[in-house]
Amino acid sequence: MEKTVVELFAGVGGFRCGFNDVEFDGGTVKEQNNWNFVWANQWEPSTKTQAAFDCYIERFGENSCVCQDIGEVDKTTIPDHTLLVGGFPCQDYSVARSLSNEKGIEGKKGVLWWEIAEVLEAKQPPFVLLENVDRLLRSPSTQRGRDFGIMLRSLLDNGYAVEWRVINAAEYGFPQKRRRVFIFAYHESTNYFKEMKKYSPEQIVYSNGIFAKEFPIKDVKLKKGNTIISQEEFEDIVYISDEFNFHFFNAGIMVNGIIHTYKVEPKECKEITTLGDILEKGEVDEKYFLLDEKLEKWTFLKGSKKIERTKPNGEKYYFSEGQLAFPDKLDVPARTMLTSESTTNRSSHVVKDKVSGNLRTLTPVEAERIQMFPDNWTNIESKAMTERRRYFMMGNALVVGVVQKLGHYLEKIVEDEN
Incomplete structure (x- = not known):
């Protein structure tokens, strides 16, 4: 079985960087070529x-990616592949009966999960690896677990078993406290499926599954x-949408329609990468330093507060926030980076510069390091990639080191299929 990959919602190539141990010296991209990325898709509908x-x-070549709304792509034209990967938005996955066909089922318009489901139905890749925010497991708030239940049933209907785990990157030595759920599906036709049948669900989650092997x-x-x-x-996925309600813990497996979920804790990691470890060592451009006139605003944003607000119906209530470290501590991993990084807001990191000792925001390179991309990965010639967009890209990205570990283990799984 060939190590071929299709990458959906590709962003700036986090999966590819991790799977192929990508190195970048500012001019040349070097891939280990562990995996052959035969097709990728990236389309941002909300921007021109x-x-x-x-x-x-720019990093992987002119024909390395397709810039087209995935909803308009004929899924049968996507090349055959061994592994489907992608990080997709967490949305409302509710479904209903089709008005035009009593037995038909249609998903909520614009929801990207159904595009993944169409690829699974059309191409039946042996393996699937997906990434999402961890709140997927408890969405929506009015019907806990429904959305993930719909996904699991979709995968089941296409012949897959599924293992999942919420991974906090910092707990395994990476430079950011970023919690994401990773979903690994494997088709019932694979040797891996047959191998996993030898183990109990508990054994898979705690010792024998892909996540237990790489993230003990x-x-x-x-x-x-x-x-x-x-x-x-x-009876079908509509009943899941209407009636399913279940408390998913941070790990679990679904085989043959039976779900087993467990609350697990990571083994202690002896080595950590801190925010201080990834800061640039030389002098930093003065534009990143905090102006004296804005220090008061930063102090307010980072501090604890209790603010009276009014609901639409006129009822008064208090909005409360706890205090954040200001500046950020350098002896622990970075907090979760958001798309608003570097702007004047509560979530942006503020650090004490190692050279001057003055307070500043992160540089774009430091933002890339938090996500474990090569330095200046997003520093491209395109005018569309402003400095603000560079931060936005990193806020949307995944921790490359996490998928790097999973990619290496997946190599062994695929090799055993031959």
Whole structure:
């Protein structure tokens, strides 16, 4: 079985950077070519320019990515592949009966999960690796677990077993406290599926599955739960949408429509990468330093507060926030980086500069290092990629080191299919 990959919602190429151990010296991109990325798609519908796509093709080549709304792509034209990867938005995945066809099912318009489901149906890749925000497991708030349940049933209906884990990158030695759920699906036709059948769900989650192998957890039994999502319990996916409600913990597996979920804790990592470790060592441009007249605003934003507000109905309430470290501590990993990084807001990192000792925001290179991209990865010629967009791209990206570890283990899985 060839190590071929299709990358959806490719962004600036986080999966490819991780899977192929990409190095970049400011001029030349060097890939280890562990995996052959045969097709990629990146399209940002909310902007006129396509900065992420521009970055992808500048780094990986003119024909490395397709800039087209994935909803308009004929999924049968996508090349055959062994592994489908992608980080996709967390949205409302509710479904309903099609008005034009009593037995048909249609998903909420504009929801990108259904594009993934169409690829699975059309191409049946043996393996799938997806990344999302961890709140996916408990969305929506009015029907906990429904959205993830819909995803699991979609994968089940296409012949897959699924393992998932919420991974906080910092707990495994990486430079950012970023919690994301990773979803690994494998088709029932694979040798890997047959191999995993030898183990109990608990053994897969705690010791034998892909996440346990690469991101070890404590052998401590905390909370667990199970339920059925197959046709025995829910006739079709509409019933999932209408009735399914389940508390997913941060790890679990679904095989043959039976869900087993566990609350797990990571094993202690002896080596950590701190925010101080990734700061630039030389002099930093003065434009990143905080102006004296803005220090008062920064202090307010970072401080604790209790503000009276009024609801639309006139009712008064208090909005409260706790205090954040100001400046950020340099002896621990960075906080979760958002798309608003470097702007004057509560979530932006503010550090004490190592050379001058003055306070400043992060540089674009430091933002890239927090996500473990090569330095100046997003510093491209395209005018669409402004400095503000460089921060935005990193706020949207994944921690490259996490998928790097998963990619290396997936190589072994694919090699065993031959």
